[in-house]
Amino acid sequence: MTQAAFNSFLVALLLVPAVTFILRRWKKARVIPSSLLLLSLITGLFVAGISFWSGKHLAVDLSQWTPFPFALSIDRLSAFFLFLICVVAVPVTLFSSSYIERHYAGARRDWLWSLLPLFLMSMVLVVTASSAFAFLFGWELMTLFSAGLIVVDGDSQERRHNIFIYLLMMHAGAAAVVAAFLLFVPQAPALDFAQMRTSIALMPQSFRTAVFLLAFTGFGTKAGIIPLHLWLPKAHPIAPTPVSALMSAVMLKTAIYGFVRFGFDFLGPGPAWWGYLVLVAGGFSGVLGILYAIGEHDLKRLLAYSSVENIGIIYLALGTGLVFQANHAPIWATLALLAGLLHCLNHAIFKGLLFLGAGAISDSAHTLDLEELGGLLKRMRITGTAFLIACCSIAGLPLLNGFVSEWLLFRSFLAASGLTTLTGATMLPLAAGVLALVGGLAAACFAKVYGVAFLGRPRSDEAETACEVPRPMQIGMVLLAAACVVIGVAPGLVLAPLSATVQEFLPGAAMPQEAASLSAVIPWIALSVAVLVLAIASVRRIKRLTPTWACGLPALNSRMQYTATAFSKPLRQVFSRAYKPNRTVEVLPADQPYFPASISYRSVRTTSFEKSLYQPAIDAVVITAHRLRRLQTGNMQVYLLYIFAALIALLMFMRWS
Amino acid sequence: MTIAINVVQVLMLVLMAPLVRGVIARIKARIQNRRGASVLRPYSDLAKLFHKEDLVPPSASFVFRLAPVVMFAVTVVAAAFIPVLRSSALLGIRGDFFILVYVLALGRFFLLLGAMDGGSSFGGMGASREVLVSTLAETPLLLALMSLAMVAHTASIEKMVLWTTGQDFFELSAVHALAFAAMALVAIAETGRIPVDNPTTHLELTMIHEAMVLEYSGPSLALIEWAGAIKLTVIMALLVGLFLPWGMAATFSLPAVAIALVLWLVKLGGMALALALVESSVAKLRMYLVPDFLGVASALAILAVVFTALMR
Numbered sequence: 005m006t007q008a009a010f011n012s013f014l015v016a017l018l019l020v021p022a023v024t025f026i027l028r029r030w031k032k033a034r035v036i037p038s039s040l041l042l043l044s045l046i047t048g049l050f051v052a053g054i055s056f057w058s059g060k061h062l063a064v065d066l067s068q069w070t071p072f073p074f075a076l077s078i079d080r081l082s083a084f085f086l087f088l089i090c091v092v093a094v095p096v097t098l099f100s101s102s103y104i105e106r107h108y109a110g111a112r113r114d115w116l117w118s119l120l121p122l123f124l125m126s127m128v129l130v131v132t133a134s135s136a137f138a139f140l141f142g143w144e145l146m147t148l149f150s151a152g153l154i155v156v157d158g159d160s161q162e163r164r165h166n167i168f169i170y171l172l173m174m175h176a177g178a179a180a181v182v183a184a185f186l187l188f189v190p191q192a193p194a195l196d197f198a199q200m201r202t203s204i205a206l207m208p209q210s211f212r213t214a215v216f217l218l219a220f221t222g223f224g225t226k227a228g229i230i231p232l233h234l235w236l237p238k239a240h241p242i243a244p245t246p247v248s249a250l251m252s253a254v255m256l257k258t259a260i261y262g263f264v265r266f267g268f269d270f271l272g273p274g275p276a277w278w279g280y281l282v283l284v285a286g287g288f289s290g291v292l293g294i295l296y297a298i299g300e301h302d303l304k305r306l307l308a309y310s311s312v313e314n315i316g317i318i319y320l321a322l323g324t325g326l327v328f329q330a331n332h333a334p335i336w337a338t339l340a341l342l343a344g345l346l347h348c349l350n351h352a353i354f355k356g357l358l359f360l361g362a363g364a365i366s367d368s369a370h371t372l373d374l375e376e377l378g379g380l381l382k383r384m385r386i387t388g389t390a391f392l393i394a395c396c397s398i399a400g401l402p403l404l405n406g407f408v409s410e411w412l413l414f415r416s417f418l419a420a421s422g423l424t425t426l427t428g429a430t431m432l433p434l435a436a437g438v439l440a441l442v443g444g445l446a447a448a449c450f451a452k453v454y455g456v457a458f459l460g461r462p463r464s465d466e467a468e469t470a471c472e473v474p475r476p477m478q479i480g481m482v483l484l485a486a487a488c489v490v491i492g493v494a495p496g497l498v499l500a501p502l503s504a505t506v507q508e509f510l511p512g513a514a515m516p517q518e519a520a521s522l523s524a525v526i527p528w529i530a531l532s533v534a535v536l537v538l539a540i541a542s543v544r545r546i547k548r549l550t551p552t553w554a555c556g557l558p559a560l561n562s563r564m565q566y567t568a569t570a571f572s573k574p575l576r577q578v579f580s581r582a583y584k585p586n587r588t589v590e591v592l593p594a595d596q597p598y599f600p601a602s603i604s605y606r607s608v609r610t611t612s613f614e615k616s617l618y619q620p621a622i623d624a625v626v627i628t629a630h631r632l633r634r635l636q637t638g639n640m641q642v643y644l645l646y647i648f649a650a651l652i653a654l655l656m657f658m659r660w661s
Numbered sequence: 662m663t664i665a666i667n668v669v670q671v672l673m674l675v676l677m678a679p680l681v682r683g684v685i686a687r688i689k690a691r692i693q694n695r696r697g698a699s700v701l702r703p704y705s706d707l708a709k710l711f712h713k714e715d716l717v718p719p720s721a722s723f724v725f726r727l728a729p730v731v732m733f734a735v736t737v738v739a740a741a742f743i744p745v746l747r748s749s750a751l752l753g754i755r756g757d758f759f760i761l762v763y764v765l766a767l768g769r770f771f772l773l774l775g776a777m778d779g780g781s782s783f784g785g786m787g788a789s790r791e792v793l794v795s796t797l798a799e800t801p802l803l804l805a806l807m808s809l810a811m812v813a814h815t816a817s818i819e820k821m822v823l824w825t826t827g828q829d830f831f832e833l834s835a836v837h838a839l840a841f842a843a844m845a846l847v848a849i850a851e852t853g854r855i856p857v858d859n860p861t862t863h864l865e866l867t868m869i870h871e872a873m874v875l876e877y878s879g880p881s882l883a884l885i886e887w888a889g890a891i892k893l894t895v896i897m898a899l900l901v902g903l904f905l906p907w908g909m910a911a912t913f914s915l916p917a918v919a920i921a922l923v924l925w926l927v928k929l930g931g932m933a934l935a936l937a938l939v940e941s942s943v944a945k946l947r948m949y950l951v952p953d954f955l956g957v958a959s960a961l962a963i964l965a966v967v968f969t970a971l972m973r
Contacts, residue, residue, distance in 0.1 A: 379720055379722075381722040382720070382722045388722070392774075396767070400763065401763060401767045402764050411759055411760065411763075415816065417807075418807060418811070418816055421811040422814075429970040429973065430967055433807050433808075433966050433970065434966055437801075437804045437807075437962070437966075438800075440799045440802075441796070441799065443763075443766075443799065444795065444796035444798075447766060447796070448792040448795075448796050451773040451774060451777075451788065452792075455773065455778070455788060456777070459724060459725075459774060459780075460778055460785075461720040522755075524755050525756050525760065528752065529738055532741070533731075533734050536738070537734045540730045540733060540734065545715045545726070545879065545880040546714040546879075547715045549718075549719045550716045550717070550718070552779060552780060552781045552876055554781075560780065560781055564781065564782050565780055565781070565785060566777070566784070566786055566788075566789060570786075570789065571777075571785055571789040574789055574790060574792075574793040574948070575796065578797070578949070
């Protein structure tokens with residue numbers, strides 16, 4: 005039954021582009037592609053849900069029709085990530101059914117409806133693949149389809165440049181992933197996942213370390229850990245909003261899936277430094293990601309940087325898990341993995357919601373510049389309330405889902421004080437300080453976002469005349485907001501099957517008691533807060549509308565409000581080392597500094613990674629290319645000489661090896 | 662019986678909170694050679710504010726009036742984490758300090774939003790400054806609590822208090838001294854006292870918390886003021902519970918509970934005196950020196966954690 009449903013889910017995803025193409029001229033059939041996609045995703049959600057909660061394994065083997073072994077199988081880990089994809093994709097599709105119709109027409113609309121299901125399909129392939137070829141096939145398609153979806157929104161010079169960087173880094177990452185798979189060939193020539201798992205015992209330690217490092221860089225590039233994050237704030241903001249939502253919420257998680265498969269499932273326990281490497285990378289990404297986010301006032305770029313931060317939190321959890329595993333503490337490793345995997349789901353939900361909210365804002369206020377927004381909550385009550393829930397979740401506040409995973413991570417840091425190694429017992433508890441800082445900065449960042457965009461007075465005419473978005477877009481956001489609350493108040497619903505998931509691939513794992521203790525206390529807190537809030541709010545407070553006193557001026561206007569830039573100024577000042585801004589102030593005319601006619605101020609922030617890490621590498625490549633050009637003389641005789649020399653070299657190599 | 666005492670504890674913290682503020686203000690006045698207002702003054706202030714009307718800017722949304730309510734509700738819930746008379750609390754056994762810290766953060770988040778909903782410059786200014794202080798205070802607070810939890814091998818506040826009760830005061834480790842120092846600095850920053858913030862100022866150059874709540878009036882302001890007082894009392898009671906818990910009632914007998922109450926009041930009074938002394942003898946810091954102040958707290962907290970790990 006579920007098997008048949010899964011098969012039809014895959015087929016339906018492939019059918020959507022065909023249906024879109026066939027019906028493209030028939031105006032009345034506009035709803036058919038979106039409805040079909042929605043239907044298939046709901047099927048997928050059920051399939052994933054059933055096999056995640058019940059632990060039922062599914063498998064599809066297409067190897068007899070394909071030239072290489074192409075098999076899919078769903079164990080609990082795959083089911084969890086499939087669930088994650090569908091749980092975000094359903095509301096996003098609902099949202100898009102209205103958003104795409106409003107903003108795209110003709111061929112661009114058809115392209116979106118054709119590429120969107122294929123993009124989803126490729127992600128489904130990645131998380132369900134059980135052979136290396138199927139995995140890599142999906143992995144490459146995922147990059148290409150997402151790049152295609154970005155191109156639909158236009159291909160100006162700047163966008164092309166950004167897409168180029170995206171494709172370049174993705175392929176560099178994919179090369180590392182391919183290499184990680186190829187290192188398994190001596191032991192498991194078919195590169196079947198089950199075979200790879202069993203053959204790991206035969207693999208020498210140096211190979212295992214190499215596999216780990218390749219997987220770390222390969223998947224790290226896709227996940228966007230700093231300093232491999234460069235593409236992320238370039239590619240995510242320029243995609244059509246529903247695609248940005250899917251890229252940030254779901255696509256990054258496929259990299260986490262891959263890393264968990266390699267790091268925990270295939271490789272098994274390794275040396276502790278693997279864990280510390282991941283931990284440090286996570287800490288850096290977390291702190292720097294959210295600092296860059298605070299400095300942004302373009303909403304989508306801000307959200308992209310905040311994805312870097314959340315990936316950092318997930319890597320902190322995975323690193324902690326690896327350290328525990330190396331120290332033979334499987335139950336604590338379960339706790340850390342629960343934190344990491346649950347944060348994947350949580351981040352998918354609230355980041356999807358935030359991107360959809362950004363779409364709703366750009367739909368009704370026609371801008372995503374925070375400095376042009378303001379007062380949207382009064383004009384868009386449903387969107388505003390859903391966005392508020394997402395902001396509270398991402399800030400890690402209790403009673404919402406973000407808190408649950410951060411709490412689990414805090415508790416696994418605390419559990420580390422019981423480790424026997426001194427490094428573990430100091431490093432991990434201190435990492436709690438890093439997580440606390442990240443949490444505090446995230447709260448600051450999203451207080452800024454919400455306070456500036458949705459509260460106060462409108463800062464532009466567009467924001468003033470904004471109105472609520474159509475019903476399907478609202479429903480999409482409300483569904484995700486509801487998911488935030490459900491997981492936040494009843495974390496046990498997800499934690500129980502999730503710890504069963506971890507037990508499937510982590511030997512010795514068991515449900516940690518911390519997970520149960522949170523489920524026991526959170527509902528009580530939720531109940532008491534709800535009762536208190538309702539009780540106090542029901543006491544009638546006499547209310548009088550009156551304009552704010554403007555210190556004697558006629559009236560306050562929106563220019564007197566604090567801006568997003570002003571709000572983040574103290575934090576940017578304190579953490580100025582992370583920003584390294586390049587400021588220029590120009591006062592005109594120059595001979596009258598105290599009585600200027602105009603002052604212009606520019607502050608440009610180039611991230612130091614581009615300057616000090618990537619630029620030298622690019623320069624080196626270019627210089628080497630220039631040097632190599634000398635080989636290409638264009639003279640036929642010289643080329644013949646090359647061939648002859650190569651032949652001699654090969655013969656000599658064959659002779660002596 | 663346990664539940665009854667636990668409920669009484671929460672009510673005590675909630676109802677006595679304005680008194681704590683009144684006492685601190687009175688001691689400060691005495692140190693400054695003034696007579697000072699009655700210690701019951703905060704109660705009459707609250708009563709007056711509750712009878713007034715809420716003035717709401719026309720541009721404000723529902724968040725403006727929701728924020729004080731949420732702030733008050735979560736602060737009361739936070740009070741349910743703190744053991745006072747006995748080493749138990751309503752939410753104490755499973756409620757660990759991470760939840761306590763983040764429950765308080767929820768209230769602050771809403772107050773930030775409420776401040777920005779007023780639509781004037783002051784709200785944003787106050788929110789922006791408050792966010793700086795609270796962000797930097799979070800790390801030392803959690804790390805200091807972490808070191809105590811590592812020593813006591815538990816994260817539950819109740820069990821941490823119980824563990825300290827079982828120790829000899831003179832045998833407490835250096836970790837406790839470091840953690841106490843870090844937490845005292847954080848407590849000053851979190852509750853907006855001098856030298857980080859001045860609760861009595863209304864000068865735009867210096868105010869942090871007051872700028873945030875400038876647009877609030879009437880019952881909403883009363884809720885914020887009351888919640889602020891509860892938060893101060895909760896943090897003081899947490900410090901007492903974690904570092905000076907001796908004298909808490911071990912049994913349910915009336916004398917034991919009475920002695921615990923008297924001792925607790927004396928300890929709280931001592932902390933109020935200390936706070937008033939600090940506030941009267943130190944000048945407020947320039948805002949960009951606050952990170953240094955909290956940096957010291959972070960360094961102390963990091964040392965506390967490292968020492969705990971080394972001492973095992």
